[in-house]
Amino acid sequence: xxxxxxxxxxxxxxxxxxxxxxxxxxxxxxxxxxxxxxxxxxxxxxxxxxxxxxxxxxxxxxxxxxxxxxxxxxxxxxxxxxxxxxxxxxxxxxxxxxxxxxxxxxxxxxxxxxxxxxxxxxxxxxxxxxxxxxxxxxxxxxxxxxxxxxxxxxxxxxxxxxxxxxxxxxxxxxxxxxxxxxxxxxxxxxxxxxxxxxxxxxxxxxxxxxxxxxxxxxxxxxxxxxxxxxxxxxxxxxxxxxxxxxxxxxxxxxxxxxxxxxxxxxxxxxxxxxxxxxxxxxxxxxxxxxxxxxxxxxxxxxxxxxxxxxxxxxxxxxxxxxxxxxxxxxxxxxxxxxxxxxxxxxxxxxxxxxxxxxxxxxxxxxxxxxxxxxxxxxxxxxxxxxxxxxxxxxxxxxxxxxxxxxxxxxxxxxxxxxxxxxxxxxxxxxxxxxxxxxxxxxxxxxxxxxxxxxxxxxxxxxx
Numbered sequence: 001x002x003x004x005x006x007x008x009x010x011x012x013x014x015x016x017x018x019x020x021x022x023x024x025x026x027x028x029x030x031x032x033x034x035x036x037x038x039x040x041x042x043x044x045x046x047x048x049x050x051x052x053x054x055x056x057x058x059x060x061x062x063x064x065x066x067x068x069x070x071x072x073x074x075x076x077x078x079x080x081x082x083x084x085x086x087x088x089x090x091x092x093x094x095x096x097x098x099x100x101x102x103x104x105x106x107x108x109x110x111x112x113x114x115x116x117x118x119x120x121x122x123x124x125x126x127x128x129x130x131x132x133x134x135x136x137x138x139x140x141x142x143x144x145x146x147x148x149x150x151x152x153x154x155x156x157x158x159x160x161x162x163x164x165x166x167x168x169x170x171x172x173x174x175x176x177x178x179x180x181x182x183x184x185x186x187x188x189x190x191x192x193x194x195x196x197x198x199x200x201x202x203x204x205x206x207x208x209x210x211x212x213x214x215x216x217x218x219x220x221x222x223x224x225x226x227x228x229x230x231x232x233x234x235x236x237x238x239x240x241x242x243x244x245x246x247x248x249x250x251x252x253x254x255x256x257x258x259x260x261x262x263x264x265x266x267x268x269x270x271x272x273x274x275x276x277x278x279x280x281x282x283x284x285x286x287x288x289x290x291x292x293x294x295x296x297x298x299x300x301x302x303x304x305x306x307x308x309x310x311x312x313x314x315x316x317x318x319x320x321x322x323x324x325x326x327x328x329x330x331x332x333x334x335x336x337x338x339x340x341x342x343x344x345x346x347x348x349x350x351x352x353x354x355x356x357x358x359x360x361x362x363x364x365x366x367x368x369x370x371x372x373x374x375x376x377x378x379x380x381x382x383x384x385x386x387x388x389x390x391x392x393x394x395x396x397x398x399x400x401x402x403x404x405x406x407x408x409x410x411x412x413x414x415x416x417x418x419x420x421x422x423x424x425x426x427x428x429x430x431x432x433x434x435x436x437x438x439x440x441x442x443x444x445x446x447x448x449x450x451x452x453x454x455x456x457x458x459x460x461x462x463x
Contacts, residue, residue, distance in 0.1 A: 042073045047413060048101040050372055053400040057317075057372075060324045064366040067334040068097050071363035072104075075111045079337060079359035088115045088131035089185070090364050092138045093301055095145070097366045100373030103406035105146050112138060116158050121165050128183045129176060130200060132162055133207040140210040143217065146409065147385025153218055163211050166204065167228065171196065173239065174232040176204045187299045188338060190292055191260045195253025198240040202266035205232050209270075233272065246284035261285055261294055261303060268306040278310055296338045297323075301367035308375040313394045316375060320368050327365075335365025378435070379405050379414065391416070391425070391443070392435040395457060414443075422462065423451040 050061040071077050075086045076094035091111045098104060115125055116135060124132040139159055143152050170176050175196035178184050186199045208229035215222035239252045240263065248263040250256075264285045267273045273281065285291050286307065294300045300323055304316045326341045330348060337359035338351060351358035373379055378392035386407045395418060402417040412429035425434060425443060432443030437457045443449060450462040 042107070044069060044072060044102040044104055044107075047103060047406040048369065048373065048404065050377070050403040051401065052398060054321075054398075056321055056325050056328070059328060060320060060368050061372060063328065063333065063335060064097075064324070064368045065101060067361055068094065068101060068363060068366035068369060070334060070361050071366075072102075072107060074107075075114050076107060076363060078364070079362040081359045081361060082357070083359070085126075086111060086115045087128075088125045088135045088138075089128065090298070090362075091115060092134040092141070093298070093364050093367060093370075095138055095141055096370040096374075097363075099145055100369050100379070100405050103409060105148070105409045108142060108145075109151060112142065112155070116155070116162070119158055119161055121162055123179075124166075124182055125162075127181065128185045129166070129178050130185055130203050132166055133200075133203040136163055136166075136207040137203075137210045140213050143214070144381060144384050145386075147387065149217065152214060156214065156218055156220070159211065159214060163207065163225070166207070170204075173235045174204075174228060175201050175235070175239075186262050187294070188296055189260060189262065189294070189299070191262065192250035192254050192256050192258035194256070195251040198236065198248050198250055198263035199260075199266055201232065201236050201240070202263055202270060202272065205229055205236065205272070206266070206270045208232065236272075246280040248281075259285060259291060261291055262299065265299070265303050265306045268310060269302055271309075275310075282307070282310070282312075295340050297335060297362070297365040297367060301364065301370070304367075304371055305375070308371065313375060313397055316371060317394075317397050320371060324365075324368055332360070334361035336360050337362035337365070373403075373405055377401075377403055377405070377416065382433075383431070386412075386429065386431070388431040388433070389429075390433045390435055393418075393423075395423070395436070395453060418453070421453050423449075423453050423459070425449045425451075 048065070050058070052058045052061075070080050072094070076091045077084050078087045078090040094111075095108055098108060112135070125135055136159060139152060139155065143149070166176060169179055177196050184193060184197055184200055186197065191197065191199070208225050211225045212222045212229065215225065240248045242249050242257055242259075245257065245259055247259045248267055250258045250260055250263065264281045268278050268281060286303065294303050300319070304319055308316045323339065323341075324335060327336055327339050340348075346355060349356045349358045349360070376394050376398055378390070378394065380390055382388045382390050389407065391414065393416070398418065400419050404413055404415045406413050407427065407429045412427075414425065414427040414429075414432065416425045417423070426446070426448045427443050428446055430445040434441050434443050434449070436453075436459055439459070441449075451459045452462050453459045
């Protein structure tokens with residue numbers, strides 16, 4: 001079965017999963033005999049979906065979904081062009097997107113196990129210190145998503161060994177630094193890397209929190225990790241917070257007092273600052289054009305999530321449309337490893353001193369899936385495994401839309417639509433709560449709720 005294209009003298013035959021094989025200089029497969037192809041792939045169902053009256057936002061979702069699917073198979077890989085590798089930091093972000101797309105538990109487990117390897121460890125995951133820390137944090141995220149205590153228990157010793165390995169390379173203040181051959185990555189950005197790095201210490205503190213959480217969950221003694229965490233948090237604030245700059249500096253050892261966005265994003269994202277200091281950071285760093293902007297979707301994810309957590313939803317939506325919409329305006333059909341809107345022509349594709357070295361289909365570019373689902377539609381678990389969950393949609397920002405998101409590995413989902421002032425919501429799983437304008441109502445299972453919404457976001461039940 002296939003079709004011959006005489007203008008290119010190519011016979012095209014279609015395989016499963018929309019893959020095609022091109023056979024040049026052949027007008028009919030009978031001329032070469034039987035053609036057989038072995039093609040292995042993992043089929044992920046189309047569960048998560050989002051479509052808006054804002055066509056650009058709908059297209060961003062569609063391209064993000066395509067990007068994530070192309071980078072998903074046996075494992076979550078970084079991209080289809082260059083590395084095709086399981087990088088722990090990249091994979092960690094995929095676990096978030098997976099929640100709102102195909103909710104596949106097995107690919108998360110395969111990736112967690114594949115990137116970690118054997119119990120004994122001789123170097124950091126992917127040789128990157130921060131990627132080891134992301135792996136540790138990902139175990140807490142896994143349990144929050146799937147509530148599988150048995151899997152967590154089975155890998156606890158690997159978790160503990162990696163945590164202890166990381167702590168072995170800390171100084172008297174508890175600050176982590178790299179061994180010979182280690183890479184302190186954080187992001188592709190101009191960061192003062194002289195001495196111990198603030199963003200790395202933020203990640204270490206968050207990893208210690210995950211170690212405490214999982215230890216408590218499994219009934220293990222968490223005293224040692226609790227003390228390490230509290231001491232580290234105090235030292236981070238003492239050595240890295242600069243009251244004059246109203247920001248965390250990259251390094252206190254270099255004397256440069258350089259400020260980048262990364263540590264300050266983590267401070268808000270991890271809840272390490274109160275509202276007043278968070279506002280200082282937003283004014284002096286995140287909304288300050290003199291501070292170098294984030295240029296990778298990888299860290300744009302964290303920046304926008306941090307801002308969403310403190311209620312800057314309109315800014316998040318505007319940035320999604322500006323940044324990812326900017327890639328679409330530059331001809332993207334999948335989302336890129338890095339995007340600098342100031343670059344034009346072939347310079348858009350340069351990376352690693354290679355004119356065309358940039359990955360143009362990179363898994364970490366898929367974060368609009370998560371940002372839209374988690375913060376704009378507002379779906380989040382409030383108990384492990386979505387035992388209970390909340391939906392708090394930003395209706396004034398989204399206008400009319402339709403969406404479907406998964407709630408479990410067994411096919412549970414929630415469907416939601418807003419059209420001409422009417423909100424419809426149906427969930428197949430109990431435990432849901434709809435939150436609108438500081439009012440809440442229970443979402444019954446397998447029953448459609450229909451609400452009338454006015455311009456002030458006030459609502460009443462229609463049926």
